[in-house]
Amino acid sequence: MTMKLYELAGADASCRFSQHCWRVRLVLHHKGLAWESVPWRFTEKDAIAFAGTQKVPVLVDGDQVVHDSWTIVQYLEDTYPDTPSVFGDRVARAEAAFFRHWTERVVQAGMAPMIIHPIYERLHEKDKSYFRETREKRFGRSLEEVARESEDRLPAFRESLAPLRATVEQQSFVAGETPMIPDYLLYAAFLWVRHGSGMELLEEGDPVAAWRQRMDEATRGA
Amino acid sequence: MTMKLYELAGADASCRFSQHCWRVRLVLHHKGLAWESVPWRFTEKDAIAFAGTQKVPVLVDGDQVVHDSWTIVQYLEDTYPDTPSVFGDRVARAEAAFFRHWTERVVQAGMAPMIIHPIYERLHEKDKSYFRETREKRFGRSLEEVARESEDRLPAFRESLAPLRATVEQQSFVAGETPMIPDYLLYAAFLWVRHGSGMELLEEGDPVAAWRQRMDEATRGA
Secondary structure: OOEEEEEEOOOOOOOOOOHHHHHHHHHHHHHOOOEEEEEEOOOOHHHHHHHOOOOOOEEEEOOEEEEOHHHHHHHHHHHOOOOOOOOOOHHHHHHHHHHHHHHHHHHHHHHHHHHHHHHHHHOOHHHHHHHHHHHHHHHOOOHHHHHHOHHHHHHHHHHHOHHHHHHHHHOOEOOEOOOOHHHHHHHHHHHHHHHHHOOOOOOOOOHHHHHHHHHHHHOOOO | OOEEEEEEOOOOOOOOOOHHHHHHHHHHHHHOOOEEEEEEOOOOHHHHHHHOOOOOOEEEEOOEEEEOHHHHHHHHHHHOOOOOOOOOOHHHHHHHHHHHHHHHHHHHHHHHHHHHHHHHHHOOHHHHHHHHHHHHHHHOOOHHHHHHOHHHHHHHHHHHOHHHHHHHHHOOEOOEOOOOHHHHHHHHHHHHHHHHHOOOOOOOOOHHHHHHHHHHHHOOOO
């Protein structure tokens, strides 16, 4: 039975911007596993209640139901040992925890205020008030106020990518010659920006943009 | 013939604070290799001219002379394949590049202004004017001015450690159950603070402090 992945969608059901869903999708692609997508929207809590969560991604693999993107990635790695590993070895897997936290606490945290309003505009009508309410509570101010400060945030965001920039100036991918989980985690965050906002947060000529393009090529069809 | 490591020293020849020298020392310890230390001071350029560099660490291993801490680490890994690896595997080795850049551009860059004046005070008299001149040029103001802004920098520095903190809250070391190169790179930066300034930059109860203590224990005798 083909795996099912519940993924966050915008008003346009083909608009996929959730970076956490992208993480899973990129790993499924890396492993060459067959799966089908189930579009889901923020307010459709009932549709995933069976998984014991209120958030996607949710993966249904036969009688296994797994939620939380990081748990799903590890589930796929452990359940399909004959597919290409996304971790490499024991050490690289442990270190991946750091990349996850760096992605979330630095990269994603830097992107979020800049793309939050464009994402809002792409949501299905029925999701908008839910999204506004939960996100304004998180930011402590209106989405429009957050958007207005956006431009001021760009230099600090670009500067925060310095360690990634220095790495991919010297090698093709964070994991070396081919992408592995650190690349996927970071790339998923950039796909969130692309599919959620269409914004370009990088300067022309930034080595991070060149790495992102290599990721585009390496994951074509994901 | 025992390897010789030229290491930066303070006024007290036993005062070792260079984090780049600590990197090498920690890796030598990890590998169980025998070596001896040659104390060196900033202005003793002539003593290391044979290595084609003006900076330590310089490693002399038989007829091999290697400089630059990152180059030395890779030299030791490749030259002594029968000793315990500090990288793990191909992927973890590639990813180590990121840890190096994160350590240098975030952790070390955050620490430097706070400890620069205490380090100055520990230097040998003959090094002081060299150090003041080169560092004031780098910071664009006097060491005393840099020191005065120090306290203001502490909250942002602590916040910048968030990805490390989240990682070592969940596992003993960045590399998992035992320390490997990412831990050594980061720990070397903390040893720089300890031996160069005696300052405590972490709050009591910070999981990063608990990790540092585990590193103290894991590297005892380094």
